[in-house]
Amino acid sequence: MTASHATWRRALLSLALLVSASFVGVFLLGGGRAEVYPSGNSTEVDATSLTSQDSPAAANQLAGGRTLFVENCSTCHGIDASGGDRAPPLLGVGGATVDLWLSSGWMPLAEPTAEPERKPAKFDRAQVLEIVRYVTSLAPALPGDPGVPSGLDISHANVAEGFSMFALNCAPCHTITGAGDALAGGIQAPPLHGVTKTMVWEAIRTGPGNMPRFGPGTISPAQVVDIVGYVVKDIQRPVSPGGLSLGGVGPVAEGFVGLFVGVGLCLLAALWVGDRAETEEDGEHDGHDGPEGPDGDEDGEGGDDHRELAHA
């Protein structure tokens, strides 16, 4: 027909293409969930070397760690790690704490006044371990210091036991899907996606920030491995055979989809189905004494056919 009709039809066609493209895209994204949150460090350096602290070969590493510490940490924590006005002392905090705060990207802070937040770690694994080695060499560890786990093996973790312990001790803050949530007073329980098994282990044992600290008296070494196994194997790669997991926040997201997508699509279909098909003869070109006439054609499906038929 006329030019405007062709334009109109083209617009609808491209809209349809866009919708189907996003549909496919969303699906690929959903399928690729595991890629969105890569788990495990790319370079998992074995931390066993840390145990041999007195070997002569360690002197070099100690120097390297010192350099990194002085360059990146000493401004706030003091050159001898004894703390400063805006940062706590690091003497005796233990290797696990240092390792966790560095590999989670909480430290070093973006600005000296900023709040710690998840960001890509500034140092690679070897550098982190160098700093850990340096800081732990400054003072003897306090009793109960878990140390950096060496050779953490979760391949034989009992995920069922881990799930049970997770639901009891972790889910109250991190949510049962590990999505994380806001606690009172601006505190956040961070999401558990994209953290390494070592970080999970260290967080349980050291209780960073407001997180409680779970020692071997409450969660046995085997149970910690179970929990770490559950987090890394299942929380981070959830079984979602039903489609997009909607952020793992449960009925809030589901209700949103149900109302705005579900009921919305039904209403769009109703818009299309409910109105009388009109032909040009039906209408006079001025819109007087307008009844609550058909007032829209943003039909969900088959919109262009609808128009073509009426105007063919």
Place this chain on the structure above:
Amino acid sequence: MIDALFTWFDERLGISGSGRKMLNKIFPDHWSFLIGEVALYSFIVLLGTGVFLTLYFVPSSKVVIYEGTYAPLRGQPVSEAFASTLNLSFAVRDGLLMRQMHHWAANIFVGSIVVHMLRIFFTGAFRKPRELNWIVGSTLLILAIFNGFLGYSLPDDLVSGTGIRISFSIVESIPLIGSYAAFFLFGGNFPGNSIVPRFYILHVLVLPAIMVALIGAHLGMLVRQKHTQFPGRGHTPRNVVGSPLWPTFIAKTTGFMFLTVAVTGILSALFQINPVWLYGPYVPYKVSYAVQPDWYMGWLDGALRIMPSWEIVGFGHMIPNVFFPAILLPGITFGVLQMWPFIEARLTGDHAEHQILDRPRDRPKRTAFGAAVFSFYFVLLGASATDVLANYLSISLNVVLTSFRFLAIAVPLIVFPVTYRICKEMQSVPTAGQRKRANIVLRSAVGGYTTVRADQRPGDAVPRVDPLPLDEDVEFVPAMAGIPVVSDDSPAQSRPEEPAPDTSDRPRGGIFRIPRDYR
């Protein structure tokens, strides 16, 4: 053959007489009359998928050791209800699809009831003679919400179990009878072993049976009283304008039913709902953060959250905090909702019959009141996600909660005058809400500009054709395509109250003809 069969039934039941009238039942041609059908059809989806689910679901709290395919729960003690839900999701073919469709259909069901009810409210369709149907409809809404909650609780998972715990506290909070009612309903102190089987029989038999009966009454009253209609050309209080049941409406509505089913299916394909295996079985001392009920209970949850920490204690008795948001608020809500037709009639003094719908802008007070009340519940719904909002917006949870306390009061107070103003403004613009035809600006080769009106699109203009009365006298008799229609040559005699039908200049040869008489 079919003829003989029909005659057999007709002689015994007398279908032809009333059935003939039924064929001519008119359904208004306006999309908003289909919202209730969304509810009806999602209810049918619920029944269909629900029957499938009952074949595999085991309504029992008995603890068994899970031995299914889902590794993180293998070897764990779970209730039979939970184990069978997992089995349904992982081992039964189609099981997950049916579960997800059932849950999505429930969300759409309640949602479409609410939207339907808003349409009825804002257009004044509840007025005399339809007060009864409004009461039946709002009862259906209450039952739908309640049954949705029961169904959500059946899998006995960690998230829904927490909801049951809260509902026990809510029942317990009723003055005088609360603790007895809770003990009788749950078969003893929380958690007990009776919840799942009792909720099950309520969910699959008692409430659905009541709802089917009420839906029947709802539709029966609709047929008897006939539809309301919007004001429009040829629309009078003494007629209904639209499409006849047979064949036009049947075709459209059946198609619409299939589309509703398709929407439910699309949601089930794309979005996972209620993955109970990720939540694990309910254990009274375990809990997850970010627990919410389904959205239709969300406003109650939001009310519980933003309620100040008040409690009435005295004379050896207590009215607990949860009573106010979870018993009193829904009590007032549903009480006012049910009684609204009478409340409004009392306020306006309008006791006349109404068959023509109001346009919301013509009733600014009702519209503003409805919008304000609705916004209040919408704020409450938002308040049920305080923690999730605080997390996503990185605001302090305390700030979010305090803001919702403030918003729950402020938003309705703002919405009312704003809506009222908008209604008043729209009243003064007769063409408000009508689509305007586009103008196209053309630029000529030499640089001049001219304006022409765009081609008309459907919906641009108002139908020019008057409704054709379809009472006892006019018949649809489909003719074979190509056979010319017998022109009617008896003397023209217009009906007094109907304007002469428009004789268009289109060529003859429609596929329907009208016989002169009907026997």
Place this chain on the structure above:
Amino acid sequence: MATKTARVETITGSSHMPDDTEAAAGSGEPGASPRRVRIPVASVRADAPQFQIAAKNPRRAEIVAGSGFLMAAVGFAGFGAAYWQNYSNFWLAITFSVGFGGLGYGMVIWGKYLMPRGPFSESRHSLAPTQAQREVFIEDFASRGKVAVERRGFLVKALGLASGILGVVLAFPFIRSLGPLPGKTLRQTAWRRGSYLVDITGRRIKTGDLEVGGFTTVFPPDDIGGAYSQTMLIRVDTPPASGYLTPPPQFAKQRATWAPQGYIAFSKVCTHAGCPVGLYQELTKKMLCPCHQSLFDVTDAAIPIFGPAPRPLPQLPLYIDDDGYFRAQDGYDEPVGPGYWERGND
């Protein structure tokens, strides 16, 4: 009786009046059966626009609708194949939706474009009967009732007695037997004087099991996993010189020895709606309820400082026995969990 007959006649005489639709057209001969009373259809032209279909090109509309049905056939066949091959939920659901979508699309096109596009109208009458009809009904109802019921007062009373007893008796199976009476179960938990604190596996908790800033969920040994006896044992701090955490002033005397060696125990059942208060924020020393975000201050006798909870969490008095195990000095001194009518001030 005479008046009544007369009234009935009036009704009969006026009974045509509600049926005035067709009569208004003036064509119905008296004596004709109602079905035959109709106006001639001459006023409606066979080629009236209302009877035309909306599609200008019916063939094309037919193809479109038909392709919808064909799409449905493909979709349903795909659904069958997906079921047979046990494909994922996505393929089952998407083929299912394509099937129903195609079906719906075709049906709507059919109904919308290939059937008379109207509009048509049907007439509507008020359902309200005339005042006279109503009066006759009421009169009949009342007079028959007078004969049948009013003189038989004894029968009415006897019937009422029987149904009354039935109603009362039915209340037992359908209400009373549904559950036990609450009794004392809401007032007391399984915690007793001397109860060991055990974790979910039944292991007794002893000093040193928890790190500073750690917590664990404990139960009395005879109610492990109990919904009401669940208790949060928190190691808040290293203890002051007295060996006990200092309670807030209002409990200075009563609770002086309830929290030995920096350990303190509160009921895990929220006083608001009964959820497990399992969120312990270690630095701020607050417990948060996950359901409705009530915040309890652990260092201040778990008094709610935010959110809807109206009462503090009850505190379990602890002591450490000679073997270093934690035990309860006594049960909770107030009902745990949410409020209820009989609870009163205690």
